[in-house]
Amino acid sequence: ADEVRFEADESETNTFYLLFCAALVFLMQAGFALLSAGSVRMRSVKNILLKSVMDACFGGLVWYLIGFGFAYDKSEDGNAFIGGSGHNFALSGADDTTGKKDYGHDAVFFFFQYCFAAAAATITSGAVAERCTLVGYCAYVFAIVGFVYPTVVHWVWDEHGFLSAFNKDAMLTGMVDFAGSGVVHMTGGICAFTGAFIIRPRKGRFGELPEHAFAGQSASLQVLGTFLLWFGWYGFNPGSTLALHNYARDAARAAVTTTLSAATAATTGILLKRFAPGSCGGSPGVWDLGHTCNSLLGGLVSITAGCTTVEIWASVVIGFIGAFFYHGASCLMRRLKIDDPLDAFAVHGACGLWGCLAVGFFCTCDYSYTESGTACGVFYGGDGLLLATQIVGTVFITLWVGALSAILFSGLMAGGLLRISKEVEDAGLDNSKHGGAAYPDIATAIEEATERITPKRITSATDAAGA
Amino acid sequence: ADEVRFEADESETNTFYLLFCAALVFLMQAGFALLSAGSVRMRSVKNILLKSVMDACFGGLVWYLIGFGFAYDKSEDGNAFIGGSGHNFALSGADDTTGKKDYGHDAVFFFFQYCFAAAAATITSGAVAERCTLVGYCAYVFAIVGFVYPTVVHWVWDEHGFLSAFNKDAMLTGMVDFAGSGVVHMTGGICAFTGAFIIRPRKGRFGELPEHAFAGQSASLQVLGTFLLWFGWYGFNPGSTLALHNYARDAARAAVTTTLSAATAATTGILLKRFAPGSCGGSPGVWDLGHTCNSLLGGLVSITAGCTTVEIWASVVIGFIGAFFYHGASCLMRRLKIDDPLDAFAVHGACGLWGCLAVGFFCTCDYSYTESGTACGVFYGGDGLLLATQIVGTVFITLWVGALSAILFSGLMAGGLLRISKEVEDAGLDNSKHGGAAYPDIATAIEEATERITPKRITSATDAAGA
Amino acid sequence: ADEVRFEADESETNTFYLLFCAALVFLMQAGFALLSAGSVRMRSVKNILLKSVMDACFGGLVWYLIGFGFAYDKSEDGNAFIGGSGHNFALSGADDTTGKKDYGHDAVFFFFQYCFAAAAATITSGAVAERCTLVGYCAYVFAIVGFVYPTVVHWVWDEHGFLSAFNKDAMLTGMVDFAGSGVVHMTGGICAFTGAFIIRPRKGRFGELPEHAFAGQSASLQVLGTFLLWFGWYGFNPGSTLALHNYARDAARAAVTTTLSAATAATTGILLKRFAPGSCGGSPGVWDLGHTCNSLLGGLVSITAGCTTVEIWASVVIGFIGAFFYHGASCLMRRLKIDDPLDAFAVHGACGLWGCLAVGFFCTCDYSYTESGTACGVFYGGDGLLLATQIVGTVFITLWVGALSAILFSGLMAGGLLRISKEVEDAGLDNSKHGGAAYPDIATAIEEATERITPKRITSATDAAGA
Structure with missing residues (x-):
């Protein structure tokens, strides 16, 4: 009887834990929305905010109906490439009415995974900001949430996936990507690359208009967005244990490594930008807020794969190097x-x-969780097989996501569905497509002030001239 | 001994769970504040922000001193209409010093209920925005938090309430309003209706000034407010189980139904607005951000009554129809x-x-919790009695809240306490009553720019003319 | 076996609880950032946001490497003044690989304390806003997070500290500062005082420019910041139990006292400002939003020391008096x-x-936790020794923090590292040091509007004059 009660209590606490973590990850949608809104020009604020809302909403429906079923297989004999047993499409196999057996596990697991899918999808909206149609964007959301991302999830996180560390028959050692540097962030980041490349730059971006003409419209929203994302990461990384029972120490360690990697990356990034020569992306003399925030986020992304499998000191190193990866790529x-x-x-x-590669170096043997036998990072006596797996894994993700997103975006572009028209771009997205400016009173105040003052003064000038 | 320890651990976890949920609901105050601040004109931003702060603060005192006592009765023989045993007024009956018996239940339950009361109260501030005095608003807060709302809570949620599903002697089946579509949102919404009607429109609202002159001042704040509210709803709906132990599966299901209803309503709402003819409230060609956010919130409100008692697929239907309810009412x-x-x-x-009616259709027999015998929705073989109860319940709420709020607002209006003077309205609330503009630097910058540039140019123009 | 399992489950829940609370406290960084950004002029927004980011990041590294080791001693025979056993510097003594023994306690405790340290540090950034160099500020962060604050923590919260209620050999009764009115807030507040005094006022602050020229640039950000801080306080105060097991009732009580003190202080503050004569800091006729928010925060600070050790009704009194303390000091x-x-x-x-003094009056004997024997407040039959300890404790904190911060700021000032140059102050910090304005589109829009309209009109005026 005690055994049953222990298990019930532990299961309930697990559900609560995952609910808490999922809620934090959910708030990352607000973080992305604000970071994006702050980083574009004022003329496109409503557009990008609406895309964030659609990520969470339209993306949520797609995940419910299709994506979740492709990602996780509930059957015994799932295949190694993609889920498909049918239990998870529209949650058709979820059952919690029989004897209260499952304590809400199926539902809360779906909710947690939904928040991840929405996070993966929204990354790209920033890369194609200010020039992507809403229809084109929703087509992209459908493809990534419904098929591209769930496939990667299945490879790496489902126990049947061919790259999964939870699969004892996985390729090589199975990939150790605990919270998704590869599964979530690379997937989003590679879509971002192909999307930005195919849709081409905003008008005047390189050459005609000066750099500062494209400065983000609100530093306050950028920073709030960054902090909300960081906050959400305390659900993203610790929550990837998926349970509290037996994993409290991993969750706690993840909170610390996440903190230190972010802290180090931001501190490194601000110095990099300030002291690097202009030819290497530096801005001599400038303490750059936006670059610091992005370095910070880069530190968070870098530690995501290894958040529970590296020692605490290693998170400082990972964050430090992560700042260089961000800076160089930028x-x-x-x-x-x-x-x-x-x-x-x-x-x-x-x-x-x-983040994926770092695991190949820094993963300790104690914390590693590969089902195919213990695989450690090369700094801990590993034979390099884990590192090789991490490399192979990132290649698979790059090719799969790169190819599919290239086909998708090229098709949309060719069909005239991806890029807004020149007229719309000139007039501004918000004015053309969303019923007016994001901050209408500011525009109006400027107009009124000039109208109010100028004519009167002009009149008196004219009078004076006429006299 | 084990039994005692199990109960202690479960009680502690319950307290923690409710603390977590209450904190999320508390953050909805920030969500309402920002949604409101973003949806009014810049001239009234400080005013509406201050009302949000007063909701949480002055309203909190009122709830502590009076409201909570009217809402929940701790005595055995409470009456069916209103609480009054005296234990909960100013928490005078709360006791946690004797043997650490209650593990904080009384305190955390008060805290959770406080957050609900503040949420109910703040709904109306948006409806009377930009023209209601602070004193009039505080009088309203006193009435709703101190008396009107707690009475409804008592009817529907206290075990003695005549409409309560937790009362085996309730009217008909007892109303199934799990997290408060009726108790919280209808109560707030009906006050909003009577308030907006009695206080009359803002100057120029219908006719004199164009629609866009009343556009909300910040789309960013609207969206952030919406996301914070959605986030808070993960405390509002799952937290309404009031405990984790024995309710984890209900909490988890609530998180999923809440998500899907919101997602569906937003997706429906954006299409409705875009493709409906103008005569039916559509804006052809416009992807309307504000309408999408409000549809999303409408979806959240719609699922609140049935969040734990409907199947997951039903939440999609409820959100879908909720978008039409919102659109039509708007x-x-x-x-x-x-x-x-x-x-x-x-x-x-x-x-x-x-949301209340939907339960009458979609409530499953497994999830229903009526004490008077199992009552199910008509789609699950129910005999219609539950639906009838839901209808009767909403009628009671409408009449009670409508009548009291009409008396209240009419009295305040007649006494000259509700509506700001014409002078204040012309000058703007923030400038008149709150010591200046919400964004003073923007106003100053506009002034300075016109002052700085114009005179010099004028002078040279005059010179040119004189030459 | 049951005993082991009970302890494991309770330990895991404790870790989860502290993770939750720490995350909330972490979000206070966003709260401080926004409150600050909203309270300065638009020309300095990026600067103060960057300081908030550096608090969390650079401060985090300092805490990891040094501060935490000075604060808490893991050895048996730590000294009464400062930690130094070496286990906590760079977390070198944290170990969680041996038999999963500690369930993450060390890591999550570090994380929680990190969030506190960042909160303590960031308080001062507001006091020296708009005129402190980034380098000077980082030097301050290094000193306070690395040495000044951890020392105070050690005194009052470490079991070896000479002022610690957890030390049975403490001075007098040991100081009862449950969540840090003294340890965190006075430390930050006194640094703020010396910093603001030594760095001298912003140009034109007293006399040359009118009061309203220094109005905060965004009321919306102020209020959002205030709400985020309040939200975070539900981690700060309840979380200071450091565990859920055996402390659920204290955590729950803390949530309620925190709420009511904030609510009362804000309600008192708004009336104080409005009805006090101008000679006593009143603004007759004005409902002052910023003053209300600050009063609210003052109420939160006031209850922090006694959040678990006073009765609920007392929190109302403490908040009420707290509003006067804030108003008077301001x-x-x-x-x-x-x-x-x-x-x-x-x-x-x-x-x-x-907050520290209030404990000397209102601490109940039941809730008091002094190891040296039960010490109660004078209103509960205490002999005044607790009150005396609270006074002595605050004197120690004031002298220690005041002296060290005075030396630090004076040195930096003398070295020309603290205050920005006159050129930078005239040009604005963001333009000079951070690559441009925080809201570049607004500035550009103003410029464009005046440029676009004026010349054309001038031309026609000139034409008219010439005709």
């Missing part, structure tokens, strides 16, 4: 003249890659 | 020329009504 | 012509003092 994108208004590729793609 | 208010700047009635009143 | 600072843009001293220093 410079590269500018050199390539690929217009990524939020540096989504640099933050999520490049640092996501680094 | 149009109706415009037709009636009732000025509700935040669409508070449409979101909370109309969707709250739908 | 007036005093203006009289002294010390420029504290966020009233950081008045909120955190003055109300922190009151």
Whole structure:
């Protein structure tokens, strides 16, 4: 009897724990929305906010109906490539009425995974900001949430996946990507890259207009967005244990490594930007707030794969190097003249890659969880097989996501569905498509002030001239 | 001994769970504040923010001193209409010093209920925005938090209430309003209706000034407010189990139904607004951000009554229909020329009504919790008695809240305490009553820019003319 | 076996509980950032946001490497003044690999304490806002997070500290400062005082420019910041139990006292400001939003020391008096012509003092936790020894923090590292040091509007004059 009660209590606490973590991850939608809204020009604020809302809403429906079923297989003999047993499509196999057996596990697991899917999807909206149609964006959300991302989830996190560390028959050692540097962030980041490349830069972005003409419209929203994302990461990383029972120490460690990697990356990033020569992406003399926030986010992405499997000191090193990955990738994108208004590729793609690789170096044997036998990082006596797996895994993700997203975005572009028209771009997205400016009173006040003052003064000037 | 320890551990976890949920609900105050601040004109931002703060603060004192005592009765023989045993007024009967018996239940339950009361009260502030005095508003807060809302709580949620599903002697089957589509949102929404009607529209709202002159001042704050409210709803709905132990599966299900109803309503709402003809409240060609956010909130309100008692697929249907309720009610208010700047009635009143009715259709027999015998929705073989109860319950709420709020607002209006003077309205609330503009630097910058540039140019123009 | 399992489950829940509370406290960084950004002029927004980010990031590294080791001693025979056993520097003594023994306690405790340290540090940034260099600020962060604050923590909260209620050999009764009115808020508030005094006022602050020229740039951000801080306080105060098991009732009580003190202080503050004569800091006729928010925060600070050790009704009294402490201190600072843009001293220093003293009056014998024997407040039959200890404790904190911060700020000032140059102050911090304005589109829009309209009109005026 005691055994039953212990299990019941532990199961209930697990459900509560995952509910808490999921709620924090959910709030990352607000974080992304604000970071994006702050990083674009004022003329496109409503547009990008609406895309964030649609990520969470339309994306949520797609995940419920299709994506979740492709991601996780509830059957015994699922295949290694994609889920499909049918239990998870529209949650048709979820059952909690029989004897209160499952204590809400199925439902809360779905909720947690939904928040991840929405996070993966929203990364790209920043990269194609200010020039992507809403219809094109929703087509992208359908594809990534419904098929591209769930497939990657299945590979790496489902116990049947061919890259999964939870599958004892996985390729090599199975990939150790605990909370998703690869599964979530690289997936989002690579879509961001192909999207930004295919949709081409905003008008005037490279050459015609000066850099500062594309400065984000609100530093306050950028910073609030960054803090909300960081806050949400305390659900994202610790929550990836998926349960509290037996995993409290992993969750606690994840909270600390997450903190220190972010802290180190931001501190490194602000110095990098300030002291690097201009030819290497530096802004001599400037303490750059936006770059610091993005470095911070890069640090969070970098530690995500290894948040529970590296020692605490290693998170400082991972964050430090993560800042260089972000900085380098951001410079590269500018050199390539690929217009990524939020540096989504640099933050999520490049640092996501680094996060996966870092596990190959820093994963300890104690914390490693590969089912195929213990695989450790090369700094802990590993034979390099784990590192090799991490490399192979990132190659698979890159090719799969890169190819599918390239086909998707190219098709949409060719069909005229992806990029807004020149007229709309000139007039501004919010004015053209969303019924007016995001801050109408400011526009009106400027108009009124000039109207009110000028004519009167002009009149008196004219009078004076006429006299 | 084990039994005692199990109960202690479970009680502690319950307290923790309710603390977590209450904190999330508390953050809805910030959500309402920002949604409101974003939805009014810049001239009234400080005013409405201050009302949000007073909701949480002055309202909190009122709830502590009076409201909580009227809402919940701790005595055995409470009456069916209103609480009054005296234990809960100023928490005078709360006792946790004797043997650490209660593990904080009384305190955390009060805290959770306080957050609900503040949420109920704040709904109306949007409906009377930009023209209600602070004193009039505080009088309203006193009445609703101290008497009107607690009475409804007592009817529906206290075990002695005549409409309560927890009362085996309740009217008909007892009303199934799990988290408060009726108790919280209809109550707030009906006050919003009577308030907006009695206080009359903002100057120029219907006719003199164009629609866009009343556009909300910040889309960013609207969206952040919406996301914070949605986030808070994960405390509001799952938390209404009031405990984790024995209710984890209900909490988890509530998180999922809440998500899907919101997602569906937003997706429906954006299409409705875009493709409906203008005569039915559509804005052809416009992807309307504000309407999408309000539809989303309407979806959240719609699922609140049935969040734990309907199947997951049903939440999609409930959200879908909720979007129509919101849209229709919003149009109706415009037709009636009732000025509700935040669409508070449409979101909370109309969707709250739908949420209560929906339970009458979709409540499953397994999940139903009526003490008077199992009552199910008509789609699950119910005999219609539950639906009838839901209808009767909403009628009671409408009459009670409608009548009391009409008396209250009429009295305040007649006494000259409700509506700001014409002078104040012309000058703007923030400038008149709150010591200056919400964003003073923007106003100053506009002034300075015109002052700085104009005179110099004028001078040279005059010179040129004189030459 | 059952005993082991009970302890394991309780330990895991404790870890979860502290993770939840720490996350909430972490979000206070966002709260401080926004409150600050909203309370300064638009020209300094990026600067103060960056300081908030650096508090969390650079401060986090300092806490990890040094501060935590000075604060808490893991050895048996720690000294009474400062930690130093070496286990906590860079978390070198944390070990969770041996038999999963500790369930993450060390890690999550570090995380929780980190969030506190960041909160303590960030208080001062508001007091020196708009005129402190980033380098000077980081030097301050290093000193306070690395040495000044951890020492105070050790005194009052470590079991070896000479002022600690957890030390049975403490001075007098040991200081009862449950969640840190003294340890955190007075420490931050006194640094704020000395910093603001030594760095001198912003240009034009007293005399040359009118009061309203220094109005905060965004009321919306102020209020959002206030609500986020309040929300975070539900982690700060309840979380200071450091565990759920055996402390659920204390956590629940803390949530209620925190709520009521904040509510009362805000309600008192708004009336104080409105009805006090101008000579006593009143603004007759004005319902002052900023003052209300600060009073609210003052109420939160005031209850922090006694949140678990006073009865619920007493929190109302403590909040009420706290509003006077805030108001009085704020007036005093203006009289002294010390420029504290966020009233950081008045909120955190003055109300922190009151919070410590209040315990000496209101601490009940049941809730008191002094190891040296039960010490109660004078209103509960205490012999005054607890009150005396509270006074002595605040004197120690004031002298220690005051002296060290005075030396630090004076040195930095003398070295030319603290205050920005006149050129930078005239040009604005964001433009000079951070690559441009926080809201570049607004500035550009104003410029464009005046440029676009004026010349054309001037031309026609000239034409008319010429005709």
